[in-house]
Structure formats: C-alpha cells, structure tokens
Amino acid sequence: MNTLTIDILESWYQNNYQYQLSGKRLVLKDIEPILQKLKAPFELLKIGTSENNKTIYRVKIGNGPKKIMIWSQMHGNESTGTKAMFDLFRYLEDHLDKSSSFIKTLLEKCTLVCIPMLNPDGSDNFTRVNAHDIDLNRDAVTLKAKESVILRRILDDFKPQFCFNLHDQRTIFNVEGFKNPATISFLAPSIDQERTLTEGRKETMSVIVAMNNLLQTIIPNHVGRYTDEFYPTATGDNFQKLGHNTILVEAGHYYNDYDREIVRKFNFYALLEGLLFLTDKDTYTDYKPYFEIPNNGKDNYDVVLRNFTDDTNTQTDVAFQYEYKLIDNKLVSTLVEYNRGDLKAYNGYNELGKNK
Numbered sequence: 327m328n329t330l331t332i333d334i335l336e337s338w339y340q341n342n343y344q345y346q347l348s349g350k351r352l353v354l355k356d357i358e359p360i361l362q363k364l365k366a367p368f369e370l371l372k373i374g375t376s377e378n379n380k381t382i383y384r385v386k387i388g389n390g391p392k393k394i395m396i397w398s399q400m401h402g403n404e405s406t407g408t409k410a411m412f413d414l415f416r417y418l419e420d421h422l423d424k425s426s427s428f429i430k431t432l433l434e435k436c437t438l439v440c441i442p443m444l445n446p447d448g449s450d451n452f453t454r455v456n457a458h459d460i461d462l463n464r465d466a467v468t469l470k471a472k473e474s475v476i477l478r479r480i481l482d483d484f485k486p487q488f489c490f491n492l493h494d495q496r497t498i499f500n501v502e503g504f505k506n507p508a509t510i511s512f513l514a515p516s517i518d519q520e521r522t523l524t525e526g527r528k529e530t531m532s533v534i535v536a537m538n539n540l541l542q543t544i545i546p547n548h549v550g551r552y553t554d555e556f557y558p559t560a561t562g563d564n565f566q567k568l569g570h571n572t573i574l575v576e577a578g579h580y581y582n583d584y585d586r587e588i589v590r591k592f593n594f595y596a597l598l599e600g601l602l603f604l605t606d607k608d609t610y611t612d613y614k615p616y617f618e619i620p621n622n623g624k625d626n627y628d629v630v631l632r633n634f635t636d637d638t639n640t641q642t643d644v645a646f647q648y649e650y651k652l653i654d655n656k657l658v659s660t661l662v663e664y665n666r667g668d669l670k671a672y673n674g675y676n677e678l679g680k681n682k
C-alpha cells in the first residue's frame with residue numbers, strides 16, 4: 327500500500343487536482359472560499375490572526391494516534407506547498423466519496439493538522455517575511471512574530487510525531503552532478519552543530535527516503551538534498567530538537583514551469599507518499615539511502631547569454647534571473663543580471679547566443 331501506482335495517480339490528478347488555485351502568487355482570499363467549502367470529516371478552525379489581522383486557519387482530518395502536522399507559506403511568496411496541500415485535500419475528499427479503503431485506513435491511523443498559509447501578510451505582499459519584516463523560519467527561538475507564536479502553540483497542543491514544512495526554493499538550485507533543476511529537495515534538519523544522527527532524525531530521513539523513491543520513478547535525478555548545517559533559529563531544526571520529526575520539502579524548478587503548476591503535482595505526490603508511508607509502517611528505520619540523494623548544487627540560471635561582447639570588446643557570458651515584484655497588485659517578472667564572466671560551469675534553462 328505504501329507505494330503509489332503512478333499511472334493511476336497521474337490520471338486521477340489530471341481530472342481532479344484543485345484547479346481553483348493556480349499561479350505563483352496565492353493570497354488568503356484565494357484559499358478562503360475553498361476552505362469554507364470543506365465538509366466533514368474535515369474540520370476548519372481559525373487559530374489566530376496575522377500581524378495585519380488576517381485569519382490563519384487550520385484544517386484537521388482523521389482520528390488516528392499518529393499525529394502529523396503540515397504547514398505551508400510560512401514564506402509568503404512560496405505558494406507551491408499550498409497548492410499541493412489543496413491537491414491533497416481534493417484527493418482525500420474524492421477518495422472518501424469513493425469509500426476508498428486505504429484513505430479510510432490513513433484517517434483511522436493518522437490525525438492530520440494542516441495550516442495552509444501561515445504568513446498571509448507575506449502572501450499578500452509577495453514577500454518571504456511577514457508584515458513586520460520577520461523571517462518566520464528564523465524566528466523559532468525568540469518567537470517575535472504573531473505567526474510564529476501561533477505555529478508554536480499548535481505544535482505544543484497537538485504534539486505531532488511528524489511535521490512537513492513546505493517551502494519553495496529558487497531556480498538556481500540543480501541536482502549536484504546533473505544539469506537538472508532540483509525540482510524537489512528535502513532536508514532532515516540537524517538538532518546541533520555536530521549534526522548528530524539521532525533516532526528522530528533517522529525517522530525523518532526514512533520518510534524522505536520513501537518520498538524520494540517515488541519521485542525517482544517520475545522525475546529521475548531531479549531530487550536534491552539540502553545541507554544539514556545546523557541553523558539555531560530555524561523552525562525545522564528547533565522542532566526536530568523538541569522531538570517532532572520535521573521533514574523540510576522545498577519545491578523547485580521544472581522546465582518552463584515558472585508558475586510551478588507541474589512542480590505542485592510532484593510536491594503533492596511526495597506528500598501523499600509520505601503520508602501513506604507513515605500510515606503503513608510502525609517503525610521508520612530505513613534511513614541510510616537518504617545519504618545517497620545528491621546534494622543541491624547552485625549551478626543553474628534562468629537565462630545565460632553566451633559569448634556576449636561587452637564594452638571593452640571582451641567576450642563574456644552573462645547570467646540572468648527572473649525577479650518578481652508587485653505592481654498595481656499584479657505580479658510582474660523582470661530579468662535581472664545575476665553573474666558575468668566565464669560561466670562554462672553553469673547552465674541556463676534558456677541559453678542564448680551559444681554558437682557565435
């Protein structure tokens with residue numbers, strides 16, 4: 327049961343994903359009407375408000391002893407995890423309607439608590455930080471932000487055994503040893519500078535191994551692993567240290583998928599596989615293949631202009647990245663020069679002027 331049949335999943339996805347959510351920017355008013363339509367056994371609750379007084383919601387489903395917490399958009403401009411979470415809600419709804427036995431089992435064995443947009447102000451402003459310029463993912467110790475306090479309260483009340491912390495990573499990340507973008511990257515965060523391999527971290531890694539195994543069958547060599555350097559103020563590192571196994575999922579780039587509408591699907595598949603794995607197993611010990619997942623590299627650019635002749639009549643390569651800002655409440659992208667020089671070792675998703 328713990329391995330999804332990709333063909334069945336692909337055809338389900340095509341017809342049933344949450345099409346009402348799309349694009350790179352998602353704000354609270356995009357998700358609110360969908361949340362409000364969720365029916366039992368989904369339970370919707372307002373768990374607090376952001377610094378700018380926007381509602382933060384949580385969705386609970388299932389009654390089982392395995393407690394799993396999932397949150398997205400703690401960085402407001404990272405919406406792929408939110409789209410994947412709503413695809414998951416669709417999957418659960420649809421399979422409950424069909425009385426699917428494995429979803430019944432999932433909800434008997436697990437209780438899921440999902441927070442679909444932890445930073446609605448950052449989402450509105452299309453920023454990483456909250457309305458007070460705080461990076462919630464570096465606020466786990468001092469808890470300066472209202473949103474961080476809410477997340478921590480839910481964690482302390484619910485006491486999840488496993489957490490999924492959903493983020494987006496930039497297009498510059500490739501899979502080390504490949505030109506491929508790191509379409510999904512994972513991390514089992516460290517709990518100390520020594521990066522001690524605790525039992526909890528091994529359990530976290532074993533979930534990642536299951537998720538990676540599934541993804542490798544669809545997007546081979548497009549999965550990366552983040553550095554496990556210890557970040558003392560990061561959410562994942564602190565939650566892991568408190569005994570809540572925390573899986574960091576970073577949705578990245580896929581070819582021509584700047585809106586991350588393809589990547590959201592892979593993100594959803596990975597999440598679903600993680601949940602089915604947790605449902606199916608009672609011990610989580612197969613962690614070693616985690617170390618075989620290649621590291622994230624930083625070798626890719628959105629556009630590379632090759633052999634450009636500059637003002638001094640020298641040939642050089644120039645790399646550009648898309649940057650996004652809100653103009654009149656619309657997200658606008660511009661190409662910004664990012665690097666210049668001999669960029670042979672780097673790859674452009676779009677290579678221009680190659681054979682001049």
Ligand SMILES: [Zn+2]
Binds near residue numbers: 401404493494
């Ligand atoms: Zn992030």
